[in-house]
Amino acid sequence: MADKLLKNQTPRYSNISKLQKSLKKTIRGNVLWDREIVNYYSVDASAYQIIPDIVVIPKNERDVINIVKIARKYKVPVTVRGAGTGLVGSALNSGIIMDLKKFDSIKIQKNNVKVGAGTIKGNLDKALENKRKFFPPSPSVGPYCSIGGMIGNNSSGSRSLKYGSTIDNIEKITFVDGYGNKITLPESREYGSKIFKLSKKIDIEKFPKVTKNSSGYRLDSIKSIKDVHKIIVGSEGTLGIVLSADLKITPIPNNRVLLIVEYQSEKEAATNCSQIVNTFPTAIEFVDKTIMKNINHRFDKKSKCLLFVEYDSEIKNIQKRIKKIVTGKISKIIENNLDIQKWWKFRDSSLYYSSKVIKSKTLHVIEDATVPVERLPELFSSIKKINQKFHTKSIAYGHAGNGNIHIRLILKKKKISIIKKIANEYFDIIIKMGGTITGEHGDGLARSEYVKKQYGSKNYKLFIELKNQFDPDSILNPEKIITDKSMIIKNLSNY
Numbered sequence: 074m075a076d077k078l079l080k081n082q083t084p085r086y087s088n089i090s091k092l093q094k095s096l097k098k099t100i101r102g103n104v105l106w107d108r109e110i111v112n113y114y115s116v117d118a119s120a121y122q123i124i125p126d127i128v129v130i131p132k133n134e135r136d137v138i139n140i141v142k143i144a145r146k147y148k149v150p151v152t153v154r155g156a157g158t159g160l161v162g163s164a165l166n167s168g169i170i171m172d173l174k175k176f177d178s179i180k181i182q183k184n185n186v187k188v189g190a191g192t193i194k195g196n197l198d199k200a201l202e203n204k205r206k207f208f209p210p211s212p213s214v215g216p217y218c219s220i221g222g223m224i225g226n227n228s229s230g231s232r233s234l235k236y237g238s239t240i241d242n243i244e245k246i247t248f249v250d251g252y253g254n255k256i257t258l259p260e261s262r263e264y265g266s267k268i269f270k271l272s273k274k275i276d277i278e279k280f281p282k283v284t285k286n287s288s289g290y291r292l293d294s295i296k297s298i299k300d301v302h303k304i305i306v307g308s309e310g311t312l313g314i315v316l317s318a319d320l321k322i323t324p325i326p327n328n329r330v331l332l333i334v335e336y337q338s339e340k341e342a343a344t345n346c347s348q349i350v351n352t353f354p355t356a357i358e359f360v361d362k363t364i365m366k367n368i369n370h371r372f373d374k375k376s377k378c379l380l381f382v383e384y385d386s387e388i389k390n391i392q393k394r395i396k397k398i399v400t401g402k403i404s405k406i407i408e409n410n411l412d413i414q415k416w417w418k419f420r421d422s423s424l425y426y427s428s429k430v431i432k433s434k435t436l437h438v439i440e441d442a443t444v445p446v447e448r449l450p451e452l453f454s455s456i457k458k459i460n461q462k463f464h465t466k467s468i469a470y471g472h473a474g475n476g477n478i479h480i481r482l483i484l485k486k487k488k489i490s491i492i493k494k495i496a497n498e499y500f501d502i503i504i505k506m507g508g509t510i511t512g513e514h515g516d517g518l519a520r521s522e523y524v525k526k527q528y529g530s531k532n533y534k535l536f537i538e539l540k541n542q543f544d545p546d547s548i549l550n551p552e553k554i555i556t557d558k559s560m561i562i563k564n565l566s567n568y
Contacts, residue, residue: 092126092127095147099139100136100139101135105127105130111127114170115165116157123564125169126149126168131171150168150549151549154173155220156218162564163553164225173221185320188317188320208242209242213421228513232383234355236355239307240291249313250544251312251543255316265301268295279527282508288509289528290540309553330407331381332382332395333380333404339453342359342380346473349399355384356381357382359469360378363426363468424479438492438520441510442478442510452503453469459499466482496523500523518552519560522556524554
C-alpha cells in the first residue's frame with residue numbers, strides 16, 4: 074500500500090526497569106524517573122499533558138548517541154525538549170524525554186555564531202549585543218526559549234518580514250539521527266545527496282504560498298546541495314536530535330523608527346497591510362481591541378485595533394512616504410530606542426494579555442495559520458464567521474506583514490467537542506487561500522493530523538520516505554508531523 078505509514082509508528086515497550094538500568098549504567102548525565110520529575114516534564118506551554126517514563130539530561134554528545142541507541146534497542150520513543158515554551162505539545166511524549174539544557178555553549182565568530190542546542194535565546198542575545206550583532210528571529214518568548222527549540226519549530230517572530238525565520242538564518246546543523254549516527258549538514262555528502270534527491274520530487278504547487286511556514290518537512294527550501302541542512306529546521310525532533318548549529322548573525326541597526334497606527338476595523342488594517350508591505354518595513358504587527366486595553370496609552374475610542382510598523386533602514390524620509398499610504402490614524406512616531414523597546418514589550422506581551430482575559434491555559438490549535446498577505450482581510454472574515462457559527466469568541470494578534478495572525482479561541486469546557494470541527498473548517502479555508510496551518514509554532518499534537526491535507530498525498534509520501542531514511546524505527550518523537558491518529562483533543566490537561 075503506497076500510502077502506508079511508517080513501520081513501528083508507535084513503538085511498544087514493556088520492560089522499563091531494564092531500560093532504566095541500561096541508561097543508568099551507560100549515561101554520564103542524569104537519568105530520572107521520580108514522580109515529581111516526570112510530572113514536571115509532562116507539560117509545556119501548551120494545554121496538553123503526556124507523562125513520560127524517564128527523563129534524561131545528557132552531559133555530552135556521547136550520552137545523546139548512547140541514549141538514542143538504547144532507545145532503539147528497547148523500541149522506546151525518545152523526544153528532545155528545549156525550554157518548554159512550545160504552544161502545541163511538540164516536545165511532549167511517552168518513553169524518554171531528553172533535556173539538552175547542558176548544551177549551552179556560545180562561540181561568536183565574525184558573521185556567525187556556533188551555539189549548543191540548549192542555549193537560551195536571551196543569553197545569546199546578551200552575548201551578541203556586546204559585539205553589536207544579533208540573531209534575527211525574535212519570538213515573543215525569546216528571553217526564555219532555547220535555540221534547539223527554535224530550530225525544531227522554525228521560529229520567527231516580529232522581524233521575520235525583513236530578516237526571515239530560523240530556516241533563513243542558519244548555516245550548519247550537527248545532530249544525531251534515529252540510528253545514533255552523528256551527522257553534520259550540509260557537510261555530509263551521503264545524507265545530503267539523499268535529501269536533495271527527495272527535494273526534486275516534490276509537488277511544489279501543494280506547498281503554501283507564504284513567507285513563513287512551519288508545517289511538515291521543508292523540502293521546498295532546498296534549492297541546492299548547500300541547503301540540505303534546512304530539512305532539520307521545523308522537523309520537531311522527528312528526524313534527529315540537534316546538538317549544535319552555526320547561525321547567521323547581523324549587525325544591529327544604528328537607527329529605528331516605530332509607528333503606532335490605529336484603525337477602526339480589522340478589515341481596514343488588514344487591507345492596508347498589503348500596501349505598507351511595499352515600503353519594506355522591518356515589521357508590521359497587529360493587535361486587537363483586547364490587547365489594546367492593556368497598553369498604557371489613550372487611544373481614540375473608535376479604534377478597534379493597531380498596527381506596529383517598524384523600519385530600521387532608509388528611515389530619513391519614511392514618515393513622508395508612509396503618511397501617503399497609511400489609511401489609519403498614526404497616533405505615535407517613536408525614534409528613541411528605549412521608548413521603542415517599551416512599546417514592543419506591549420506587543421510581545423500579547424500572549425500574556427490574552428491568557429489573562431481567558432483566565433485559563435489557552436488551547437492553541439488554529440492560532441498560527443498564515444496566508445498570503447493580500448488575503449489577510451479574508452482571514453479576518455473567516456474568523457468572524459467561525460465565531461458566529463460555533464458561538465465562540467476570539468482574541469487576535471500577530472505578524473500581519475507575513476499574513477500570520479494568532480487566534481486565541483475563547484470557549485467553555487463543555488464545548489471542547491467542537492474544537493476539531495472548528496479546526497477542520499478553518500484549515501480548509503486556510504489551505505484554499507494558499508496558506509499554511511502553522512507559520513512558526515509547528516504541527517505538534519495540535520496539527521500533525523492535518524499535514525497530509527496541507528501537502529497532498531504525493532508530498533506526504535515523500536515526508537514518510539524522508540522520515541524512514543533518518544529514523545526507520547520511528548523512535549524520534551513519534552506521532553508528530555507524520556501520524557494516522559487524531560491528537561488534537563487527546564491528552565488535553567486543562568479542559
